[in-house]
Amino acid sequence: MPDWKKIRDDFPALHQQVNGHPLVYLDNAATTQRPRVVIDTLSRFYERDNANVHRGLHALSMRATDAYEGARARVAKFINAAAPEEIIFTRGTTESINLVASSWGSANLKPGDVILLTEMEHHSNLVPWQLIAQRTGAKLRYLPVLGANVEGGLDLAQLDALLTPEVKLFAFTHVSNTTGTINPAAELCAKARAKKIVTMIDGAQSIGHMPVDVRAIGCDFYAFSGHKMAAVTGIGAFYGRQALLDAMPPYQGGGGMISNVDFFESRWKPTPERFEAGTPNFADAIALGAACDYLDGIGRDEIARHDGDLARLAYEKLSVLPGIRLLGPKGERGGLVSFAFQEVHAHDIVTFADEDGIALRGGHHCNQPLMKKLGLTGTTRASFYVYNTAEEIDVLVTSLRRILKFFAGS
């Protein structure tokens, strides 16, 4: 068993007072905190090895290149990709999905083709597909979620019927950032693969919270963000199966991704360079590698259990509050709970909780269509990570009781 108390000490930002109370940081689905070792990896890199990567033959540049390509290999191992070349560094999940939608989409989609999404997608796994659909004449189709007051999971019974021959790609989230639902990724990919449909998984909410093995899942693309897995902002990546990447045109053009440039045409390097135009964010990529080490040091099975346990505990303790509506499944779930009250708006809750030092997120969670479908204008979300405790859930429940009383009683 990991020493969770000691783990908490690894995160400097947690040890502060907010509005006179110890900080209770429950906004991890938006971004996690970063452990000392990640912050220090970054500073140390800038203090010792900083130089531009590639095309550099001096000592610092070679050190930086080795560290950067080492981080790529580390990330590949983290998700069990077949080779480092299958990892493309990006700014995060959103850029990863835009890159795939634009590059794969422009080469593979034509009028009449269908992109299958689900009704629980984050705007980042929805708007990029709207944009490429407009550009190519392809159409969007949605796998529905089960309606209000049921679990809010995917209506899997409808999937077979929706995977028609026009469907060229199926994109879905591994874990919902709004309901906490964990989708059966391997099963969904198997169904799509059987029909030669390309699959793209939004791993923003899974990557830092559970073991992820892209080959066991059997997906073609898997996107994620560093800042949601104890690493830093500005860096993320996606996995792409080599054969697909090799056939994809570049996304951005510029230094580092070409093998030959003439005034009127250029030839591209192979992956991963083809998709990383310009100076890459090598320092933050190296910090991402350090975060992989850190999380594997704890053990991702352990993290999944820890975060899931806290979410289930929170679900249970919150469920007794008067008038609460809890989203997502009661049992197995990702490390977050999301809830709404008829009488008190999520933003008022967040403002009140902040007065008690509790960091929550309220609103549509970049999930407007799902909110509309569930008949909600927003929810309040508490999301957990390795450093959160059962006591913090009690603090949350006490604060919520006080808020409800304020709005009901006065």
Next chain:
Amino acid sequence: MPDWKKIRDDFPALHQQVNGHPLVYLDNAATTQRPRVVIDTLSRFYERDNANVHRGLHALSMRATDAYEGARARVAKFINAAAPEEIIFTRGTTESINLVASSWGSANLKPGDVILLTEMEHHSNLVPWQLIAQRTGAKLRYLPVLGANVEGGLDLAQLDALLTPEVKLFAFTHVSNTTGTINPAAELCAKARAKKIVTMIDGAQSIGHMPVDVRAIGCDFYAFSGHKMAAVTGIGAFYGRQALLDAMPPYQGGGGMISNVDFFESRWKPTPERFEAGTPNFADAIALGAACDYLDGIGRDEIARHDGDLARLAYEKLSVLPGIRLLGPKGERGGLVSFAFQEVHAHDIVTFADEDGIALRGGHHCNQPLMKKLGLTGTTRASFYVYNTAEEIDVLVTSLRRILKFFAGS
């Protein structure tokens, strides 16, 4: 006069030995080093204020949002933009140019239109235009550079004739990363503006080295990278004139850039949010703000003089080496020199210089078409920044003499 010796002490990475010699870092055009205050701003942010920006109503999120938007305002002031909303954060120069080429280009270019570039552009200000030209049917045209053995500057006499009615956009670099030429940006923009041609400036090599006032220059877009101006990797920005930005479609889709999302269509937020899909790289943006403070603390006039003086001194001292060919103008120039020998290839020079602790860059500098035009396969480049000294130039010259002797003599 700034205390240059004290400034050198601000940069931790410089104070190390490489291959048994004190590091002489002359690869600043590739990336600069970062001062302690920038590195510390980043660590401190992660240790204290880290939370996702926007849509957040708790204390850390509000602090992070204020710091991020504060950085935007700081960058706006740094280049004298009219408003913070005219600053869009990106990964760097390359992404900035890709964003403008794709977004502005897709909305404004049609078959028969012409994009005017120059023959001295970095691949990052060339390939994005090739890509959008392919997509829209527009054509590329080039303002020539003066040929071999002359200064390698732009052939300005040809500009008027090339600015024909078909030209919709004129993109050029402010300072060449290969020859050190400083282009007369305001003059070029005035000529274009008189013909209602949109202008885009690649400021990668100017931003950290001289005062930049986008309104005095009169450009429509101005792109740059943080890592070349004493800030960190993964962050950069571009300036866009409000009226142009308002009329541009989004580039990437996702969280944070929409005002309303439905399953089949979305509405966009105004600038700058429209162009910043997903979680922005807020921490590195805040470090970029700190770099602006740091550079203005020294004074950009002073930096321009310092770097230019070193480059001119280097030009003079190198010019006596047997068989050397020096690129770019003899007098006024940006803070770099680039040179070639018939007998010794640039990569061999870089490898030998590294043995003496000197960091140089050799090759085509992402400038292949210019190399071909000048009849070169590559050059060796020494590029300077605030911490470099005249003594370091002597170390370079001594090392080069030794290298020439090794290859000639043995």
Next chain:
Amino acid sequence: MSDLSDLYQQVILDHNRRPRNRGKLPTANRVAHGDNPTCGDQCNVYLRVEGDRIAEISFDGSGCAISQASASLMTTQLKGKTAAEAGKLYEEFHHIVTTGEEPAEISDLGAFAGVHTFPARIKCATLGWHAALNALKGDPAPATTESHTD
């Protein structure tokens, strides 16, 4: 809790719990929609303008207590006003929520003075007003609190 009681004053809680003039206005001849994309708050304002005066006004939508109470209170204040008077009142209100200064004359608008210590909430307080002013101008574009002039 002192700042919070300043923010959520009795007037606000009361308007939030029992909003005035809430619902569609069947006789409306002007409508405008406002949204705060940052929060997801929505607000429709319905006006019946007669001559240059607001004869009737109502609102609906969803959002936090601040935005709902502000829209509710606004409807009580704007009824019978001309466009010019409405604009002036908004300026006064904007001054209150951004500076925290109480209004010169005694007015329920003063209840929103506490908003100024919560800058993230200013957009909530002004959402309904933006929509109403747009409706008065006959501007068909949805009002958004992300406009540059806010």
Next chain:
Amino acid sequence: MSDLSDLYQQVILDHNRRPRNRGKLPTANRVAHGDNPTCGDQCNVYLRVEGDRIAEISFDGSGCAISQASASLMTTQLKGKTAAEAGKLYEEFHHIVTTGEEPAEISDLGAFAGVHTFPARIKCATLGWHAALNALKGDPAPATTESHTD
């Protein structure tokens, strides 16, 4: 300077200064182009293959001393060899430049053992070989040192 003298051995400097078999081969029946996009190094290899043997071979291009000397030395080694023998020789050479181990039999190829302490230069040393092997296979695509198998 000891590492550098290991890298730039006499054999290499000599081939760099006086390259063997440099220039186009008018009688060539196989040609391949190689480039190292990271460095900008370029190399063309020209072959006249008779039966299954390399009857004649030459190269041209531009690049650092390592890449030019390696291509030059390669031409002297490949002349008269079959494709299978050439492949084996390349394997041996690749082993030398990546491990620094001297070849079993005495050979000028051993001069490139110093390359292994400069990993960034391995691609320079193998550029000409990649092109030659491609030419032998009759592969029309330009060889690039960025291939995944390197």
